[in-house]
Every structure is written in C-alpha cells, then in structure tokens.
Amino acid sequence: MEFQxxxxxxxxxxxxxxxxxxxxxxxxxxMDHLCKLxxxxxxxxxxxxGHPQKYRDDETGVVLSNRHGSLDVDLKYxxxxxxxxxxxxxxxxxxxxxxxxxxxxHKFKGENAFFVFKSFNGNFIAGYVNGLFESRLIxxxxxxWVDFLGEEYHAMxxxxxxxxxxxxxxxxxxNINQLNNANHE
Amino acid sequence: xxxxxxxxxxxxxxxxxxxxxxxxxxKQGHSGIRLHQETISENPFYASxxxxxxxAGNPQLTPxxxxxxxxxxxxxxxxxxxxxxxRTGFILSTTKGNIGLxxxxxPDADADRQTGLTESAMRIAACLGIQNEPIIVSHACISGxxxxxxxxRMIQSGLYDQVIVSGADLITAFIFSxxxxxxxxSPNPCRPFDANRDGITLGEAAATVILxxxxxxxxxxxxxxxxxxxxxxxxxxxxxxxELFMAIRSALRQAAISAGEIDFIxxxxxxxxxxxxxxxxxxxxxxxxxxxxxxxxxxYGHTLGAAGLVESIVxxxxxxxxxxxxxxxxxxxxxxxxxxxxxxxxxAKISKCLKTASGFGGCxxxxxxxxxN
Numbered sequence: 248m249e250f251q252x253x254x255x256x257x258x259x260x261x262x263x264x265x266x267x268x269x270x271x272x273x274x275x276x277x278m279d280h281l282c283k284l285x286x287x288x289x290x291x292x293x294x295x296x297g298h299p300q301k302y303r304d305d306e307t308g309v310v311l312s313n314r315h316g317s318l319d320v321d322l323k324y325x326x327x328x329x330x331x332x333x334x335x336x337x338x339x340x341x342x343x344x345x346x347x348x349x350x351x352x353h354k355f356k357g358e359n360a361f362f363v364f365k366s367f368n369g370n371f372i373a374g375y376v377n378g379l380f381e382s383r384l385i386x387x388x389x390x391x392w393v394d395f396l397g398e399e400y401h402a403m404x405x406x407x408x409x410x411x412x413x414x415x416x417x418x419x420x421x422n423i424n425q426l427n428n429a430n431h432e
Numbered sequence: 433x434x435x436x437x438x439x440x441x442x443x444x445x446x447x448x449x450x451x452x453x454x455x456x457x458x459k460q461g462h463s464g465i466r467l468h469q470e471t472i473s474e475n476p477f478y479a480s481x482x483x484x485x486x487x488a489g490n491p492q493l494t495p496x497x498x499x500x501x502x503x504x505x506x507x508x509x510x511x512x513x514x515x516x517x518x519r520t521g522f523i524l525s526t527t528k529g530n531i532g533l534x535x536x537x538x539p540d541a542d543a544d545r546q547t548g549l550t551e552s553a554m555r556i557a558a559c560l561g562i563q564n565e566p567i568i569v570s571h572a573c574i575s576g577x578x579x580x581x582x583x584x585r586m587i588q589s590g591l592y593d594q595v596i597v598s599g600a601d602l603i604t605a606f607i608f609s610x611x612x613x614x615x616x617x618s619p620n621p622c623r624p625f626d627a628n629r630d631g632i633t634l635g636e637a638a639a640t641v642i643l644x645x646x647x648x649x650x651x652x653x654x655x656x657x658x659x660x661x662x663x664x665x666x667x668x669x670x671x672x673x674x675e676l677f678m679a680i681r682s683a684l685r686q687a688a689i690s691a692g693e694i695d696f697i698x699x700x701x702x703x704x705x706x707x708x709x710x711x712x713x714x715x716x717x718x719x720x721x722x723x724x725x726x727x728x729x730x731x732y733g734h735t736l737g738a739a740g741l742v743e744s745i746v747x748x749x750x751x752x753x754x755x756x757x758x759x760x761x762x763x764x765x766x767x768x769x770x771x772x773x774x775x776x777x778x779x780a781k782i783s784k785c786l787k788t789a790s791g792f793g794g795c796x797x798x799x800x801x802x803x804x805n
Contacts, residue, residue, distance in 0.1 A: 356678065364567070384658060
C-alpha cells in the first residue's frame with residue numbers, strides 16, 4: 248500500500264489514513280492517537296489476509312509493545328484533570344487499551360499482552376509468541392510494535408500463523424529484526 | 433516443559449514491609465484502609481496508603497522506584513539467586529509507574545526521560561545488580577498476574593532459570609481523579625461481593641515473587657496461567673463472564689488439573705457491582721460456585737500493578753499454612769450468581785488455588801498455584 252500526504256501533522260495523518268482506507272467505524276473518532284494508530288495498522292495488516300474466516304474467537308492472540316506506553320494521552324489527561332477529569336480520556340491512559348480496541352473491532356478473545364521496551368525487542372517477542380503457539384494457546388497472532396508520542400509515531404505489525412503460503416516469511420528472530428529495521432529506513 | 437516454583441516473595445504494604453508482617457496483620461483482621469485527608473482529593477477519602485517514610489530511601493530513586501527496590505531487595509535477601517546472572521530475568525509490573533512526576537508539572541519535553549517506564553525499570557535493575565534488560569508489563573489491572581505468567585513462560589521455555597517479578601503503583605492525583613471521574617470509588621471501605629457493595633477503594637503496595645526452575649524445598653508451584661480478552665468494552669466487564677471463564681479453563685488445562693480439584697479461589701473482587709457479578713458468572717461457568725473464595729481488596733484496597741502479586745503471595749502462603757483468609761467488608765451475598773465467599777479466618781486442608789484478575793481493556797487473567805508438599 249502507498250499512502251503519502253506531505254505536510255500533515257501526526258494527528259492529521261491518522262485521520263487522513265482512516266479516510267484513505269475507507270473505514271466506517273465511528274468509534275475510531277473517540278480513540279486516542281495510540282489506539283487510532285494500532286487500529287489502522289491492524290486494518291491494513293488483515294486486509295486480504297482472509298483472517299476473519301479462519302479462526303475461532305479465542306484462537307487469535309494480540310501481543311504488542313512500545314517505548315512510551317500511554318504517555319501521549321497521559322500528558323493530555325494531566326492537563327485537564329484539575330479542571331474537569333474526563334473518564335473518556337482517562338480510560339486511554341493504559342497502553343493495553345489499544346489491544347482492547349483491536350480485540351473489539353475484530354472479535355479477538357485469545358491471549359493478549361502489552362510490554363514496554365526501550366526499542367523493539369525481536370528476541371523477546373519471537374520467544375513469547377512462539378511459546379504461545381507451542382503451548383497450543385493460539386493458532387494465530389497479531390504482534391509487533393505500536394508507539395505514539397507527540398509528533399513521533401511508529402507501527403510495525405506482523406500476522407503470525409501456523410499454516411503458510413508461498414510468500415510468507417518464517418517467524419524467526421533474525422527475520423523479524425530485519426523487518427523492523429527495513430521498516431525504520 | 434520445566435516446572436516453575438515461587439522461591440521467595442515480599443509484600444511491601446501499609447500492613448508491613450515483608451510478607452511475614454503482612455500475614456500477621458491479616459490474621460489479626462487488620463486492614464490498611466483508613467480515612468485520608470490528602471492533597472490528591474478535595475474531600476476526605478478511604479484508601480490504603482503507604483506512610484511517606486516507606487517511600488523514601490535512596491534519594492537517586494523516585495518514591496515509586498524506592499518501593500519496588502525495597503520489595504525486590506527483601507525478596508532477594510535469603511536467596512541464593514544471583515541477580516547479576518545472565519540466567520536471571522527481571523519483570524516490572526505497573527500501570528502508571530512515575531506518573532506522579534507529571535502532575536507536578538514537569539515540561540512535556542522532559543516527561544519521557546523523567547517518567548518513562550524503561551528508564552525507571554533500568555534504574556531499579558541497576559540498583560539490584562540485574563544485568564538483563566528489564567521487561568515491563570503494563571496491562572491495566574491484570575499486570576501483576578500477566579507478569580507472573582510471563583516469567584513462568586520464560587522459565588518454561590528455558591530462556592531464564594529464575595525471574596524476579598516485581599509490581600507496584602502509587603495512588604496519585606492522576607489515578608485518583610480518573611477513578612473518581614468514573615464514579616468508581618466507594619465513599620466507604622470497599623465491600624467485595626457484598627449485596628451493598630458500591631465501588632472500589634484504592635491502595636498502594638509493592639510486591640515481588642522470585643520464580644525459579646528449582647524447588648529448593650517447600651516451594652509452591654506456579655503450574656499454569658492464561659490470559660483472555662472480552663472483546664466487548666474497554667471500560668466495562670463482559671456481561672456473561674464467558675471470557676474470564678476461557679482464561680480459567682485454559683490455566684486449568686495447562687496445570688493438567690480439573691475444576692473439581694481447586695480448593696479455593698482468590699478472586700479479583702474489586703467491589704464494583706459489574707466486576708463482582710461478572711466474576712461470579714465466570715466462576716459458575718467453570719463449575720466452581722461452591723468453591724471457597726476470597727477477595728483481599730478489603731485489606732489492601734485495589735493496588736493496581738501490585739494487586740495480582742500481593743494476592744498471589746497471600747494465596748500461596750494460605751496453601752503453605754492451610755488457612756483461608758476472609759473477605760473483609762463482606763457480610764451478605766449479593767451477586768447475581770451465587771459464590772461461596774469466605775467470611776472468617778479458618779483452617780482447611782488445601783493444596784490448589786485459582787487466582788484471577790480482570791481489568792480495563794477487557795483483559796482477564798488466571799493462574800494456578802499448587803502446594804505439592
């Protein structure tokens with residue numbers, strides 16, 4: 248997919264990408280930036296993947312990580328809490344809410360976890376997700392990195408399955424680190 | 433797959449700075465919950481707050497970091513476990529870490545460096561002499577259980593031989609105002625599972641378990657754990673309890689035991705109407721309605737990132753001492769589905785415990801603790 252809109256700020260980019268993807272999901276507009284980024288990245292990841300038909304609700308896991316937790320919305324909530332604390336804003340001050348929003352959108356009820364690292368930790372993510380497969384807790388996993396703070400943001404998501412088609416890449420530490428590095432350039 | 437044992441533990445709460453003093457206080461029926469008049473709220477409120485001197489210590493560390501350090505150091509003190517070993521991992525469980533610094537008005541540009549969880553975890557790890565990069569679990573109110581499950585999985589897979597799992601949160605104006613905006617805070621000390629329950633009481637604590645592949649004698653086993661998501665609402669629990677039940681079923685399967693073998697349940701029991709009803713439904717779906725159950729929130733309040741750890745530690749000592757702790761604040765049944773709430777401290781021959789938690793974002797977690805001795 249190609250989508251370039253020079254001159255947009257971070258918030259504008261998220262809303263423009265939502266329109267570009269042709270999503271009709273009114274809840275999107277209530278979300279904080281981290282959730283918007285995670286929802287959009289998942290939408291693009293799953294497009295044409297045939298995912299929804301394949302698995303039971305509890306067979307798909309979501310394992311995400313980032314650097315800044317929910318700090319973007321924490322700073323906004325901290326500025327408003329004295330004048331009028333908003334429950335609609337406060338609920339987003341936990342990084343795992345992005346997993347909750349993805350789970351609601353796609354009916355994923357399986358294993359979920361949110362981790363914070365100073366940078367993408369391919370070794371840990373591969374180990375954790377492979378462990379979920381080996382324990383037969385899941386048949387499919389959405390995993391990776393979703394980070395948002397101020398004007399800086401980055402998402403890198405992977406769809407991991409046990410069955411494979413010709414174009415798939417083996418889910419190894421080396422491969423996912425390479426994906427992450429390529430994605431950063 | 434390798435077995436995982438709880439080799440050592442610490443609870444650092446208003447009831448005491450180590451597990452022993454906490455258990456003594458619980459046996460005497462003491463609660464950390466008091467009426468407070470503090471700057472974080474205009475009106476007096478009930479909460480279980482740490483005295484200021486509990487949060488001091490190393491001036492290089494923040495109050496949050498000091499309580500984590502105090503808890504982890506105490507757990508490590510009788511341990512042969514080498515914190516500096518490449519075979520030792522460190523997991524930090526917290527919902528808001530150093531959020532108190534943000535409220536005090538530091539500039540946005542410095543917020544990341546000063547409050548960031550990764551920096552905070554690295555400062556704590558350095559003080560403890562831990563070499564490996566800390567793993568931070570920030571997953572709402574299931575953080576403590578998810579951190580234990582993560583540690584268990586890392587030992588099972590052979591990545592580490594021991595994992596230090598610490599959790600903590602402090603109740604600041606940020607957290608208090610947020611729960612208040614949800615009208616979730618009870619005007620009285622909370623009453624889990626009671627007919628007249630009307631909301632949560634917040635609490636402060638730090639807690640640590642040291643998980644190990646080795647049973648050096650008498651250790652309780654962490655034999656299974658699983659996580660699920662309601663996929664229903666980000667701030668309200670499932671209406672059916674079906675998804676918490678899924679996590680319970682999956683944890684039992686991993687431990688290779690049946691629901692009928694569980695001797696008692698340490699529930700999340702926040703004392704909101706919806707949470708306790710949802711839990712009661714899930715427990716009945718699992719066929720565990722008659723199994724004795726407690727919530728420890730009446731002793732500690734809801735300690736957020738520490739809750740799963742604090743309650744697991746009390747539960748594993750229940751197994752070791754063959755005693756069941758009551759649900760402080762409970763007097764009359766009042767959940768839509770019936771559960772067997774423990775009202776008084778009593779002895780019982782017990783060996784297997786189910787511990788559950790649920791939180792914002794629709795998350796649920798369950799673990800199984802077993803005393804094989």
